[in-house]
Amino acid sequence: xxxxxxxxxxxxxxxxxxxxxxxxxxxxxxxxxxxxxxxxxxxxxxxxxxxxxxxxxxxxxxxxxxxxxxxxxxxxxxxxxxxxxxxxxxxxxxxxxxxxxxxxxxxxxxxxxxxxxxxxxxxxxxxxxxxxxxxxxxxxxxxxxxxxxxxxxxxxxxxxxxxxxxxxxxxxxxxxxxxxxxxxxxxxxxxxxxxxxxxxxxxxxxxxxxxxxxxxxxxxxxxxxxxxxxxxxxxxxxxxxxxxxxxxxxxxxxxxxxxxxxxxxxxxxxxxxxxxxxxxxxxxxxxxx
Ligand SMILES: Cc1ncc(C[n+]2csc(CCOP(=O)(O)OP(=O)(O)O)c2C)c(N)n1
Ligand code: SF4
Ligand SMILES: [Mg+2]
Numbered sequence: 001x002x003x004x005x006x007x008x009x010x011x012x013x014x015x016x017x018x019x020x021x022x023x024x025x026x027x028x029x030x031x032x033x034x035x036x037x038x039x040x041x042x043x044x045x046x047x048x049x050x051x052x053x054x055x056x057x058x059x060x061x062x063x064x065x066x067x068x069x070x071x072x073x074x075x076x077x078x079x080x081x082x083x084x085x086x087x088x089x090x091x092x093x094x095x096x097x098x099x100x101x102x103x104x105x106x107x108x109x110x111x112x113x114x115x116x117x118x119x120x121x122x123x124x125x126x127x128x129x130x131x132x133x134x135x136x137x138x139x140x141x142x143x144x145x146x147x148x149x150x151x152x153x154x155x156x157x158x159x160x161x162x163x164x165x166x167x168x169x170x171x172x173x174x175x176x177x178x179x180x181x182x183x184x185x186x187x188x189x190x191x192x193x194x195x196x197x198x199x200x201x202x203x204x205x206x207x208x209x210x211x212x213x214x215x216x217x218x219x220x221x222x223x224x225x226x227x228x229x230x231x232x233x234x235x236x237x238x239x240x241x242x243x244x245x246x247x248x249x250x251x252x253x254x255x256x257x258x259x260x261x262x263x264x265x266x267x268x269x270x271x272x273x274x275x276x277x278x279x280x281x282x283x284x285x286x287x288x289x
Pocket of ligand 1: 065144
């Protein structure tokens with residue numbers, strides 16, 4: 001990973017988007033949806049004024065998983081599919097940090113799929129941003145678990161025969177306490193969603209449609225179908241959120257569901273011996289730092 005200088009002190013001026021941008025220029029194809037997701041993430045961090053030293057972004061492998069290179073925060077470009085276990089370890093060792101896990105539909109829904117429902121059910125305070133281009137971009141256009149039924153790819157020359165997974169429904173069914181959807185071509189709305197996800201205490205799952213212009217250009221498809229959740233949408237109605245995720249004909253953006261449930265770290269503090277008997281923070285620091 002190239003050297004990205006992280007300042008050791010918080011600046012005296014309010015943080016802006018450019019404070020989070022690293023000196024490494026993104027290598028994504030011009031027009032790739034991931035640019036919009038990156039810029040929305042910068043906006044969200046600036047909105048929340050989180051010091052760059054307090055943020056860690058963890059990814060797996062894929063075009064989307066290159067995001068940590070382009071961000072002037074701490075980063076971990078890990079192994080394909082393993083962003084969530086790494087992010088979980090970081091958050092438990094350093095609960096004071098803001099931990100983002102970013103990756104693609106292949107990374108989080110194929111090879112890394114075993115980790116997702118468990119990370120969700122633990123409810124560790126991580127914001128997971130899934131950049132869904134419905135294809136394996138980095139390895140040049142094989143089908144992923146979210147590719148449309150019947151779509152022909154290099155790995156499915158007769159068309160995909162598996163029905164696509166529904167990431168929002170899957171997260172809801174796994175018991176997620178924050179589930180939202182964004183679109184890379186609407187970075188301002190996406191920034192608001194990411195900011196809410198980071199603010200949420202517990203695991204936040206943010207599904208983002210982020211088209212791959214090179215191998216599966218879905219901009220027209222989503223431009224025609226994207227709509228926002230109704231103004232009177234109740235984000236505390238789990239059944240309503242599941243029903244919409246299951247039956248929607250249009251593609252809704254916004255916060256489908258949120259619930260205030262203690263995060264894993266909070267539960268751990270409740271059951272772990274009290275300070276004096278056993279200092280959990282100190283134990284984690286001494287053991288892992
Ligand atoms: C263990 C392992 N298996 C397979 C690969 C090959 N590989 C690299 S990225 C990738 C899929 C990338 O797709 P996605 O996560 O959707 O990211 P995108 O490039 O579309 O953003 C695969 C299969 C790998 N690097 N490591
Ligand atoms: S191949 Fe697709 S996903 Fe990868 S950078 Fe290019 S447009 Fe983006
Ligand atoms: Mg992908």
